Amino acid sequence: MKRFTVSLKFKLLAVLLIISMAPLIISTIFLTMKYDNALKDSTVKIQFTTASSQTEIMDRWLNTKIITMQEALKQNKMIFESGDINRILPILKMLKATDADNISFSFTDTKGMAYGSDGVNTDLSYMLDTYKQQKDLQISDVIQDPQLNLIIITVPVLDGQGGFKGVISSYLNVNVLLKSIGYIQLGKTGYAYLLSSNGTVLAHNKQQLIGKSFEDYASSDMKQKFKNTMLKEKTGTIQYKETDNTMMLASFGTVSQTGWRVVVTGATSEILTSADKAKNIAYLVILLTSIAVGLISLFASRFLLKPVLTITELMQKVASGDLSNRLIIHSQDEIGNLSRNINQMLDSFSLMIRKLKDSVRLTAEASDRLNLISEESVQTSKEITTSVVSVTKGSEDQYSNSQMSAKAMEEIAEAIQQIADSSSTIWSNAKHVTET
Structure with missing residues (x-):
């Protein structure tokens, strides 16, 4: 791996x-x-x-309801400001008839009495203070009911001085x-x-x-x-x-x-x-x-x-x-150039090796000749050695004879010395005799 x-x-x-x-x-x-x-x-x-x-x-739906109420108030402002229920109820009933989502319209007068388009009248005096403080339309949150979910839109009716004249209410099914x-x-x-x-x-x-x-x-x-x-x-x-x-x-x-x-x-x-x-x-x-x-x-x-x-x-x-194999060149790119150079290198190596072999062969032949000469030299050396040994032996014999001759010469010298000593003694004795 x-x-x-x-x-x-x-x-x-x-x-x-x-x-x-x-x-x-x-x-x-x-x-x-x-x-x-x-x-x-x-x-x-x-x-x-x-x-x-x-x-x-929702906004369009509410705006439609609001505009309807505002237009009705605008078109019948004097009637609503008068608080005349007999004239107001027909308007409310007409509004109810044109709105399928409306449950009822009502008008609450300045005394807190609410008159509905459905003929139901309700005492809302407990809401009177809240209504009097209202200066613009208001929309309630959804009033939950198991059968019906509704909201109430209330529009205040104000006179030219902003005085409270009543409230128009629309009860809508949402x-x-x-x-x-x-x-x-x-x-x-x-x-x-x-x-x-x-x-x-x-x-x-x-x-x-x-x-x-x-x-x-x-x-x-x-x-x-x-x-x-x-x-x-x-x-x-x-x-x-x-x-x-x-x-x-x-x-x-x-x-x-x-x-x-x-x-x-x-x-x-x-x-x-x-x-x-x-x-x-x-x-x-x-x-x-x-x-x-x-x-x-x-x-x-x-x-x-x-x-x-x-x-x-x-x-x-x-x-x-x-070194016998060579590369086959198929391309002229870098690999082809490399292959060509390797082939040239191997050719150079092969030539060098052939030359080296020739040199080795010549060296071997020269070595053989040198070996032959060396053998002849060795034989000659052996003969010379034999001669030298013979000469050496003769020299030793001559040396021995020389020693014997020297010894003899020494003996002769001693004898001569003795003769000389004897001659001297005789000479002295003769001279002494002569003198006497």
Whole structure:
């Protein structure tokens, strides 16, 4: 394995894979992240569009009711200011007849007595102080009822000096509006609901939550996000965690006439399901592409490295001493030039070896001649040695004879000395005799 990982084939294969796969992987990751953001933005846009369209529907519906009441008051201002019920009731009945969503119109006089278009009269004196302080139209929150959900629009009747002359009230059935909220569904987990300006649930697909404040069932994260953002901003998008830790993405819009919030929400996990599918597809594409690129790179590396492998095989034979093979040149590129140079190098090596062989042969012949001369020299040396031995022996004999001659000469010298001594003695004796 180690030998394979350090081979040129492995390195070339790795380089080809990196060069081909790195841009693909980087671009896929970038596009996947961009797709995630685009999908999230698209979902937010859909939620926001849904919430906005629903608020526009509610605003148009309310504006229609409001304009009808304001036009009726404008056209019959003096009648309403007079407080003449006999003249006011026909107007109210006519308004009721032209509005299918209206349950009843009523006029409350300066004494707090309310006269309905349906013939029902009600004592609302307990509301008189509130009505007198009202200077503009008001819309109530949804009044919950098992059979009927209604809102009350009240328009004050004021004289030229702003004096209170009564109140026109319209009791409207809003079941249609609330049901339209309940019909909204985005995917498997997406739905819409309606909050009042103070956070009371006015419409929800979970009936048990209607009439409750969101704080009664919301998680701490949801409470914080709703208080700090949803109930303060007119429009927007928030992400919050439910009590079961489910991450939710919610977009909201505001009904301008009432301050109600239309909320469209859904689980973040579902929103990103498509992104996860896209990621899985992208990863599969990367895997298949990697396999394809790997196979192509393997064949490419083999094709590109075949001349190198051929050169390697040849050089192994050269290393073992075989210089007879040569490379076949198929190209004029760098590999072709390298092969041509290697062939020239091997030719040079072969020529040098032939010359070296010739030199060795000549050296061997010269060595043979030297050996022959050496043998002759050895024989001559042996003969000379024999002669020298003979001479040496003769010299030894002469030396011995010389020693004997020297000894004889010594004896003769001693004899002569004795003769001389005797002669001297005789001479002395003779001289002494002569003298006497």
